[in-house]
Amino acid sequence: TALKPRIxxxxxxxxxxxxxxxxxxxxxxxxKSCLGYGNWLARRWSNCQSRKRQVISRLESYGxxxxxxxxxxxxxxVTQTRPAPRQSKHKADEEISKIIELEKLVGACxxxxxxxxxxxxxxxxxxxESFEIEIAxxxxxxxxxxxxxxxxxxxLSVTGHAKLVALRGNVFLQVHMNALAVKTQIRDRLRQxxxxxxxxxxxxxxxxxxxxxxSHAEAxxxxxxxxxxxxxxxxxxxxxxxxxxxxxxxxxxxAVMPHYIPRKGLFELDVDDDIWQDVxxxxxxxxxxxxxxxxxxxxxxxxxxxKDQCIEEEMRLRxxxxxLQEWCQVEWEATVCAMN
Numbered sequence: 001t002a003l004k005p006r007i008x009x010x011x012x013x014x015x016x017x018x019x020x021x022x023x024x025x026x027x028x029x030x031x032k033s034c035l036g037y038g039n040w041l042a043r044r045w046s047n048c049q050s051r052k053r054q055v056i057s058r059l060e061s062y063g064x065x066x067x068x069x070x071x072x073x074x075x076x077x078v079t080q081t082r083p084a085p086r087q088s089k090h091k092a093d094e095e096i097s098k099i100i101e102l103e104k105l106v107g108a109c110x111x112x113x114x115x116x117x118x119x120x121x122x123x124x125x126x127x128x129e130s131f132e133i134e135i136a137x138x139x140x141x142x143x144x145x146x147x148x149x150x151x152x153x154x155x156l157s158v159t160g161h162a163k164l165v166a167l168r169g170n171v172f173l174q175v176h177m178n179a180l181a182v183k184t185q186i187r188d189r190l191r192q193x194x195x196x197x198x199x200x201x202x203x204x205x206x207x208x209x210x211x212x213x214x215s216h217a218e219a220x221x222x223x224x225x226x227x228x229x230x231x232x233x234x235x236x237x238x239x240x241x242x243x244x245x246x247x248x249x250x251x252x253x254x255a256v257m258p259h260y261i262p263r264k265g266l267f268e269l270d271v272d273d274d275i276w277q278d279v280x281x282x283x284x285x286x287x288x289x290x291x292x293x294x295x296x297x298x299x300x301x302x303x304x305x306x307k308d309q310c311i312e313e314e315m316r317l318r319x320x321x322x323x324l325q326e327w328c329q330v331e332w333e334a335t336v337c338a339m340n
Contacts, residue, residue, distance in 0.1 A: 002029050037324060045317050052310040055303045062300045069297065069304045076291040076301070080191065102149040109142035172245045172255070179238040179258060186231045186261065191292060193224070232261050 006025060010018050059066065116135045125131045239260050246255055290297040 041317060041321055041324065044313070048310050048313045048317065052307065052314075055307045055310065058303050059300060059307065062296045062303075064296060064300050066304060069300045072289070072291040072297055073301045073304065075289060079289070080188075080195075099149065099152045102145060102152060106142065106145045106149055109138065109145055113138050113142055172242070172250055175238055175241045175245065179235060179242065182231055182235040182238060183258075183261070186228065186235060189224070189228055189231070193228070194292075229263060232263055236260050 003022070003025060006021060010021060013021065059069075113135065116131070116138060119125055120131065120135075239258055242255075243257055246257060291301060292298070
């Protein structure tokens with residue numbers, strides 16, 4: 001930017017004059033920068049502290065613990081960076097196989113816990129502390145496997161080992177799992193679209209470059225809308241197939257028809273939209289996460305990240321201040337040495 005006024009005159013200058021003017025200008029800017037380096041550090045430090053105080057004040061006004069905001073931010077990162085599930089003809093069979101393997105693991109862990117308890121009852125424990133650690137680990141592993149198995153079963157909407165084996169290759173489950181995968185893709189893409197538009201709405205600078213970036217982002221978001229609408233059409237078509245299978249009594253017992261996704265108002269993504277309700281697709285209804293549905297949590301996450309940025313900037317400014325002090329000390333020692 002500082003060299004911009006020299007562009008016009010240098011276009012009609014000779015080669016050596018060109019180099020001389022550039023070298024002289026760069027040297028002048030270097031000297032000017034060194035003289036104003038302390039003032040620049042002071043301004044940056046003052047602005048950083050002012051931003052930090054404002055952010056801390058806003059965070060306190062939300063009434064949400066920073067640990068909660070950090071956990072919500074971590075959940076948001078995990079949700080928005082994980083790959084979307086894909087459709088597959090063998091998806092139901094794969095899920096059934098995983099559930100059967102999990103059932104075997106749960107049974108083995110339960111047997112291990114029972115054997116440890118029998119050892120304790122029959123006074124075969126010599127080191128009580130080691131035994132307590134061992135049985136606690138076994139119970140924790142058993143509980144974790146049980147929770148995973150329950151989630152898998154709810155996603156498949158069936159229970160019982162005999163049913164799982166009998167349902168291998170079931171057409172209804174194939175359509176059911178594909179519908180769940182498509183709906184998850186729709187939900188993830190709507191979330192991404194909402195956050196992209198939110199970033200555009202928060203833009204406050206109106207320079208030419210920012211206007212171009214904003215128009216490019218808006219066009220990019222608009223260009224992805226047909227893909228979302230095609231996914232909605234695919235999902236509603238799968239719902240039609242599920243309805244037909246239920247009417248033909250080819251579905252599992254107590255199967256519930258999932259809700260259709262209306263195209264009207266799809267991109268508004270309200271909290272009470274049907275896109276959040278996985279009725280008939282999972283064992284429970286999905287609630288929108290706080291990092292997406294709670295306005296205070298969303299704003300709090302942004303302020304928490306800004307606070308972290310202020311802390312990082314403080315560390316950088318402290319290092320710059322140390323570098324400036326060391327440079328001044330070296331220059332002073334060189335000056336004293338030259339005077340003596």
